[in-house]
Amino acid sequence: MQDLIIVCAGGFGLEAAAFIEKSLFYAAQKGEEAPFRILGFLDDNPDALEGTGVDYPVLGSISDWQPIGNERYVLGAASPSTKEKLSAMLKARGCRFETIIAPWCIILPETSFGEGCIISAYRICSGVKLGDFVNVAGSMLCPGAEIGDFSTTTGFTVVENARIGKRVFIGSHAVVTDGVVVGDDAQISAGTIVREDVRSGATVFGCPAREI
Amino acid sequence: MTDVILVCEDVFGLEILDLLRRINAYLARNDAGSRYRILGYVSDAPAPFGGMPAPAERLGDLASHPMRRDARYVLGIKDPASKRAAVAMILSRGGRFETVCSPWMICRPMTFGEGAVMDAYSVTISVSVGDYVTVCDSMLAVEGSIGAYSTVMRFANVICDGVGEEAFIGSCAFVPHGVTVGDRARVLDGSIVVKNVKPGTTVSGNPARKIS
Numbered sequence: 360m361q362d363l364i365i366v367c368a369g370g371f372g373l374e375a376a377a378f379i380e381k382s383l384f385y386a387a388q389k390g391e392e393a394p395f396r397i398l399g400f401l402d403d404n405p406d407a408l409e410g411t412g413v414d415y416p417v418l419g420s421i422s423d424w425q426p427i428g429n430e431r432y433v434l435g436a437a438s439p440s441t442k443e444k445l446s447a448m449l450k451a452r453g454c455r456f457e458t459i460i461a462p463w464c465i466i467l468p469e470t471s472f473g474e475g476c477i478i479s480a481y482r483i484c485s486g487v488k489l490g491d492f493v494n495v496a497g498s499m500l501c502p503g504a505e506i507g508d509f510s511t512t513t514g515f516t517v518v519e520n521a522r523i524g525k526r527v528f529i530g531s532h533a534v535v536t537d538g539v540v541v542g543d544d545a546q547i548s549a550g551t552i553v554r555e556d557v558r559s560g561a562t563v564f565g566c567p568a569r570e571i
Numbered sequence: 572m573t574d575v576i577l578v579c580e581d582v583f584g585l586e587i588l589d590l591l592r593r594i595n596a597y598l599a600r601n602d603a604g605s606r607y608r609i610l611g612y613v614s615d616a617p618a619p620f621g622g623m624p625a626p627a628e629r630l631g632d633l634a635s636h637p638m639r640r641d642a643r644y645v646l647g648i649k650d651p652a653s654k655r656a657a658v659a660m661i662l663s664r665g666g667r668f669e670t671v672c673s674p675w676m677i678c679r680p681m682t683f684g685e686g687a688v689m690d691a692y693s694v695t696i697s698v699s700v701g702d703y704v705t706v707c708d709s710m711l712a713v714e715g716s717i718g719a720y721s722t723v724m725r726f727a728n729v730i731c732d733g734v735g736e737e738a739f740i741g742s743c744a745f746v747p748h749g750v751t752v753g754d755r756a757r758v759l760d761g762s763i764v765v766k767n768v769k770p771g772t773t774v775s776g777n778p779a780r781k782i783s
């Protein structure tokens with residue numbers, strides 16, 4: 360059984376906790392040993408879980424946390440810049456990150472994941488490559504899609520056979536079509552249809568996508 | 572168990588191959604054995620899956636590969652005109668197409684056209700789904716029919732009064748009540764259709780406007 364500590368007690372951290380709890384529930388239903396145990400959260404606000412109905416403790420603040428043993432960490436942040444900052448800070452202190460895959464995800468063979476990913480995709484088709492600390496929520500990743508480190512995709516997003524850079528945020532209902540290359544640090548707003556390459560750092564919006 | 576051969580022209584074929592593998596996995600989980608044995612793929616493109624390792628054996632191109640009369644062909648092509656050409660070639664050589672229908676699809680008992688590939692979220696259609704229609708992960712509630720060779724891509728919501736033959740509806744598009752989509756019309760990704768789409772036209776955007 361792997362002990363887990365969730366970093367950030369915000370919305371996405373709670374969602375990650377829900378995925379882990381669901382994995383435990385399914386394991387219990389099948390009579391299997393529990394794969395994980397959640398020890399608690401790390402958050403700079405000690406009262407972050409108040410009123411959320413979650414009864415795990417806030418073990419300490421992220422800024423002065425030191426690892427305790429064999430526990431693994433789950434990065435419960437969705438913003439690419441926060442993910443990069445917190446993962447660098449905690450890895451420098453020797454923390455190791457776990458990739459969490461929600462049990463209802465459909466993941467075909469021949470896909471690869473980096474460390475610290477949180478995956479609750481609608482579907483990940485064969486031949487998809489994900490970097491480190493990628494969050495995939497409710498999206499469809501088609502065959503051949505590649506997503507760089509720290510990027511996040513949200514609900515009802517379709518990424519076809521496209522290459523997404525690092526620290527890219529893709530909003531809900533966006534479509535990134537075949538053959539497109541999205542540069543690092545780009546932001547793709549909700550509902551955007553990307554048919555041409557997006558340069559690094561650009562924010563695009565609309566159908567077809569325009570830079571804003 | 573049915574022996575099947577995938578007909579494809581690009582990486583979309585992998586999505587359909589994934590569908591066959593998902594159906595097998597779903598049935599195996601429910602102790603219902605396996606439905607498809609994938610013999611390989613046929614394609615006129617020299618490298619239909621780009622740089623990705625081919626997940627099945629290449630049997631040759633459509634016109635010259637050794638025919639397998641005992642096997643069924645599965646359409647893994649999204650472009651309606653290419654589908655029509657591929658179907659004509661395989662039929663002229665005596666091949667037969669398999670109608671693929673995902674077992675988890677929400678729909679009343681109904682029959683789909685020959686060679687249709689149906690992986691919708693839900694289907695409520697009052698008239699019919701034509702031959703060689705392809706539907707991926709979308710919601711269909713059509714008061715009418717979907718014409719032969721039409722394609723509906725992922726996360727589209729099509730609740731209109733009928734879709735013509737050889738029509739294409741892109742990912743995340745919305746086609747509401749009261750409109751029809753004409754023969755050979757194309758509704759591009761993410762379009763929000765507000766009025767009838769005339770035969771042979773291409774529409775895009777929100778609200779969808781004719782672009783050609």
